Amino acid sequence: MPFEVAEPYTRSVAYFSMEFAIDQSLKIYSGGLGFLAGSHMRSAYSLGQNLLGVGMLWKYGYYDQGRKRDNSMTPEYHEKMYHFLVDSQIRFEIPIGGRSVQVAAYYLPPHVFHTAPLFLLTTDTDGNSEADRAISYNLYDNTPETRVAQCMILGIGGVKLLKALGHQPDIYHFNEAHALSAAFYLYEDGRNLDKLKSQVVFTTHTPEEAGNEKHDMAYLKSLGFFGDLTLEEVREISGHRGDVFNHTLAALSMSKKANAVSQLHGEVARKMWEGHGQICPIIHITNAQKKSYWVDEPLEVARISRNTSALRARKLELKKRLLEVVADQTGKLFDPHVATMVWARRFATYKRPDMLIWDLERFKKLMNDSPYPIQVIWAGKPYPKDEGAIKTFNELFYLSHYFPNMAVLTGYELALSKLLKQGADVWLNTPVVTREASGTSGMTAAMNASLNLSTFDGWICEFAVHQQNAFLLPTIQEGDINGIDANNLFHCLNAEVLPTYYDRPDIWTKMVFRSMDDVSTAFDSDRMAQEYYTKLYN
Missing domain, CATH: 3.40.50.2000 (Glycogen Phosphorylase B;)
Incomplete structure (x- = not known):
């Protein structure tokens, strides 16, 4: 050795x-x-x-x-x-x-x-x-x-x-x-x-x-x-x-x-x-995941010292870095002061990357007419021979032409993954419950002051407490699971996530600090x- x-x-x-x-x-x-x-x-x-x-x-x-x-x-x-x-x-x-x-x-x-x-x-x-x-x-x-x-x-x-x-x-x-x-x-x-x-x-x-x-x-x-x-x-x-x-x-x-x-x-x-x-x-x-590899050190210092202003200032700087990549790849100038939600991981059907666009009318209302502005970024690699997953990726990309606040990025590897996690306000996770064995992307997002918005599956079950360190969708056991999950996602975004981000920033920051605390040791590799x-x- x-x-x-x-x-x-x-x-x-x-x-x-x-x-x-x-x-x-x-x-x-x-x-x-x-x-x-x-x-x-x-x-x-x-x-x-x-x-x-x-x-x-x-x-x-x-x-x-x-x-x-x-x-x-x-x-x-x-x-x-x-x-x-x-x-x-x-x-x-x-x-x-x-x-x-x-x-x-x-x-x-x-x-x-x-x-x-x-x-x-x-x-x-x-x-x-x-x-x-x-x-x-x-x-x-x-x-x-x-x-x-x-x-x-x-x-x-x-x-x-x-x-x-x-x-x-x-x-x-x-x-x-x-x-x-x-x-x-x-x-x-x-x-x-x-x-x-x-x-x-x-x-x-x-x-x-x-x-x-x-x-x-x-x-x-x-x-x-x-x-x-x-x-x-x-x-x-x-x-x-x-x-x-x-x-x-x-x-x-x-x-x-x-x-x-x-x-x-x-x-x-x-x-x-x-x-x-x-x-x-x-x-x-x-x-x-290895915390010392993934975490942004100034964010971690702000967590330990409970320095709210330092946390917010650093998060804003990290968002600006991510949005430079968005501008480079898409020609869109996102606003770092707007709530930014990211879905990024391997593209697979059971992970349901396109859940937000299943109801296009509600998606349009969220993106165009919501009293609370939002920006959404997708990234991830489908299996190169999975035509269905590639089709979903491209459908999201084509749809993004109609929304100045929607971006679909390529090149999801370690470097972009780190940028997305450090720049996101909300980390969206939408697998069918019991089909995601663990999932780890939300861990490293939480280490970097992003709040998880997730179905109750995998590691999330051992971490998340609704409205305390994350936002959770109710678990559906029967019926139209996809439809109900999608409906609950829109409800949670409109009634809980975005109002907390804009109207109750102190509550948001309190949730972020607890999320960072709770993920810090238990989910360090x-x-x-x-x-x-x-x-x-x-």
């Missing part, structure tokens, strides 16, 4: 993740999973934990969010160069589909971005065909064979990397099931399931069906995903009976313990998998990283 390990954290951990949001300059992430992994690595470093990260070096990243000639969104792919990465000189091969794929390992030293040490694997190296080089071109490639091969490079390749380093970790932590092939590779050595389980822990991040990857078992076998194991052996140790292989079920069956990523998600996950008797216990460790050692690794 290239830095001194603190006494409570001597147990060695290898942390496997398909994406890490470490720095704006290192574009190997797509969204929340990467943001979470990046904060985990920062906290592991600052706490002195004996943790080493294993990830992938994506040649083209996720994608660059560009615009066509009419300014609608289009995915763009540009080669990324990282001169701060160190070539470890480690090379090895992995059999995939009957051919040997060469893998190279690069290293991100801890001092570069103040993270735990991180190794990144790539197939874009000498000795590979163009098809095999392409395995590590795009994060979450939509071609089935390439997608499986990516998981094999991360999982099997990660274990081979550790062996080449002469490093035998006490714990293999799979952040999502992408690295699951590592478990089968480890099991081949001795074929002892109890021994394997003693070494493996697993974090499940989503109750979404699409997020729990499945493949035909024989197809995975043909690619070498299970090594030399027979399908009968695979079924026996992974909790499967049929021919469809569920990666999440296998990870739950081959780990000693798993964690969901919020208290509510823990309840949902246990119910979701309760019919599978072989799975390990599922606890919850609520996601968090130092707490999360400590809990991983006490609740999962030990």
Whole structure:
């Protein structure tokens, strides 16, 4: 370990993740999973934990969010160069589909971005065909064979990397099931399931069906995903009976313990998998973000000193910085004295990014005729092959032509994310309840003096108190959930959020201070990283 390990954290951990949001300059992430992994690595470093990260070096990243000639969104792919990465000189091969794929390992030293040490694997190296080089071109490639091969490079390749380093970790932590092939590779050595389980822990991040990857078992076998194991052996140790292989079920069956990523998600996950008797216990460790990375220091000083004028002055300055980006991208000059609401995160249907425009007449009235002026900004990346999500993004953009106080921004990565959170007055969060496992964007918004306006889901359930540190929409259990949620959103904006902002600024600031206080420690990833050692690794 290239830095001194603190006494409570001597147990060695290898942390496997398909994406890490470490720095704006290192574009190997797509969204929340990467943001979470990046904060985990920062906290592991600052706490002195004996943790080493294993990830992938994506040649083209996720994608660059560009615009066509009419300014609608289009995915763009540009080669990324990282001169701060160190070539470890480690090379090895992995059999995939009957051919040997060469893998190279690069290293991100801890001092570069103040993270735990991180190794990144790539197939874009000498000795590979163009098809095999392409395995590590795009994060979450939509071609089935390439997608499986990516998981094999991360999982099997990660274990081979550790062996080449002469490093035998006490714990293999799979952040999502992408690295699951590592478990089968480890099991081949001795074929002892109890021994394997003693070494493996697993974090499940989503109750979404699409997020729990499945493949035909024989197809995975043909690619070498299970090594030399027979399908009968695979079924026996992974909790499967049929021919469809569920990666999440296998990870739950081959780990000693798993964690969901919020208290509510823990309840949902246990119910979701309760019919599978072989799975390990599922606890919850609520996601968090590294406060020292995300928070604006003058805002934090104002919070600690309870300096209202300093807080308001700094927030105004940060809003001006955000609005410069709005002007640059859209040609619109927003007013920093106007209440500014932001919806920004990964574009996905269940997150309902377009809820505000479902009732266009009410939206027009809010934007044009409200006694309380408002500005609304959207940002976020859809999956590049999700035509429906891209269509929603573009519909919002086209609609923004009709409103001088509406903006849709591209380039939602770490840097823009930070600007949006520091500049927003209101952070809007609209997922269907129970479908957002945790969500973390609202945490870092709250750290930066933004108030959450949210459905009661994910981490919000452990944080928000209506009209005290946030604004909450009532939870709807049945009926037209979308319609009722949208109606409640407009009611809350018109009757509570905007009147408080304009008519009761002292109450608003009191809520902001409490929000900042309540998020400060409980949702700092130092707490999360400590809990991983006490609740999962030990």
